[in-house]
Amino acid sequence: MREEEEPSWFARFDEDLPAPDELMPLSQSLITRDLAAAFDIPTTHGGGGPLSGGADGAGGAGGQEMNGGASSAAGSSGGNGGGNGEEPARTLKRPRLVWTPQLHKRFVDAVAHLGIKNAVPKTIMQLMSVDGLTRENVASHLQKYRLYLKRMQGLGNGGGGGGGSHSSGSGTDAATEHLFATGPSPFLPPGRGPAVADPYTPYAAMPSHPAAHHHHHHPQQIGHFHHPAARPLGHYGAGPGGGFDHGFLSRAVASGAPVGPPGMHHRMVGGGAAMGMMAPSSFAEELELGSRGGGGGGGRRELTLFPTSGEH
DNA sequence: CGGGAAATAT
DNA sequence: AATATTTCCC
Numbered sequence: 001m002r003e004e005e006e007p008s009w010f011a012r013f014d015e016d017l018p019a020p021d022e023l024m025p026l027s028q029s030l031i032t033r034d035l036a037a038a039f040d041i042p043t044t045h046g047g048g049g050p051l052s053g054g055a056d057g058a059g060g061a062g063g064q065e066m067n068g069g070a071s072s073a074a075g076s077s078g079g080n081g082g083g084n085g086e087e088p089a090r091t092l093k094r095p096r097l098v099w100t101p102q103l104h105k106r107f108v109d110a111v112a113h114l115g116i117k118n119a120v121p122k123t124i125m126q127l128m129s130v131d132g133l134t135r136e137n138v139a140s141h142l143q144k145y146r147l148y149l150k151r152m153q154g155l156g157n158g159g160g161g162g163g164g165s166h167s168s169g170s171g172t173d174a175a176t177e178h179l180f181a182t183g184p185s186p187f188l189p190p191g192r193g194p195a196v197a198d199p200y201t202p203y204a205a206m207p208s209h210p211a212a213h214h215h216h217h218h219p220q221q222i223g224h225f226h227h228p229a230a231r232p233l234g235h236y237g238a239g240p241g242g243g244f245d246h247g248f249l250s251r252a253v254a255s256g257a258p259v260g261p262p263g264m265h266h267r268m269v270g271g272g273a274a275m276g277m278m279a280p281s282s283f284a285e286e287l288e289l290g291s292r293g294g295g296g297g298g299g300r301r302e303l304t305l306f307p308t309s310g311e312h
Numbered sequence: 313c314g315g316g317a318a319a320t321a322t
Numbered sequence: 323a324a325t326a327t328t329t330c331c332c
Contacts, residue, residue, distance in 0.1 A: 096322075096326050120315065139315070140326065146316095 097137050106130065107141060 099107075110127040111119040121139040128138070 099326080122314070135314080136328070137326085139317095140328085142315090143317070144325080 097133075099141060103130065104141075107138070107145065111142070111145065 106128050107124065110124045114120075114123050114127060119142070121135045121142055124142065125133050125135055125138045
């Protein structure tokens with residue numbers, strides 16, 4: 001009989017939310033300026049060294065990043081050269097966004113808070129307050145996220161066939177299910193069971209956040225970016241055996257001009273009028289890495305970002 | 313305009 | 323191969 005499993009599913013939002021620690025760094029990651037751009041990837045942020053994790057310097061580790069330098073075509077000044085005729089401008093695009101676990105968590109959190117109902121790229125993006133994040137980015141990720149959930153919900157059958165050893169198990173976390181089943185953010189009353197009575201939540205339009213009216217002292221600067229010059233770093237550390245991970249800053253996204261003059265390009269819309277900015281509450285960030293190691297004892301089998309690929 | 317899905321590139 | 327980026331469609 002499992003009726004209530006995670007009463008504090010989103011409840012933690014109320015408490016954990018206050019974690020400006022991570023949020024700040026995000027914006028802070030903007031690096032000082034060209035320092036980063038000029039050099040290469042000082043993402044190592046000097047502040048905290050302990051979390052360097054491992055992929056820091058790796059220059060080559062990931063290997064698949066192309067810096068931009070090629071804004072040539074892009075253009076600003078018109079100079080398009082002209083031509084190449086094929087698709088030079090295409091391949092040379094901005095660096096790939098690195099969805100770091102933290103960033104992803106943030107994404108999930110945002111979606112959770114909004115509820116599948118409002119879990120739309122635009123809202124999520126805003127809720128995340130992540131600079132540089134674009135709708136496209138979120139939209140794309142959202143797809144993946146949805147797929148991931150679908151994978152679990154819909155098909156949990158492992159079996160199948162025969163075989164055997166597949167244990168299915170729907171390891172689907174209750175949260176996952178709830179995520180889709182739950183509407184917006186029906187904060188459950190403290191100490192009270194989830195009295196989810198009406199399927200529809202009385203929500204007019206923009207979800208107001210309770211934490212919004214608390215202390216307004218944080219000059220959250222969202223909407224204005226400084227120098228979007230960052231480059232994704234390596235990836236997470238590897239896992240087998242070692243087991244170290246944790247902690248990396250997640251700030252990515254760059255603009256068209258990598259090493260150029262302050263040619264700031266603005267993105268995002270201002271919007272307008274119908275845009276009610278909601279208070280960017282901080283999100284709780286926790287790194288849950290099932291480091292397996294051997295055995296551990298636990299019983300956690302899952303988690304790798306998204307098991308996009310359960311098996312080939 | 314916005315969101316969703318598919319296609320494509322890395 | 324996996325993931326992210328980009329594009330097209332609705």
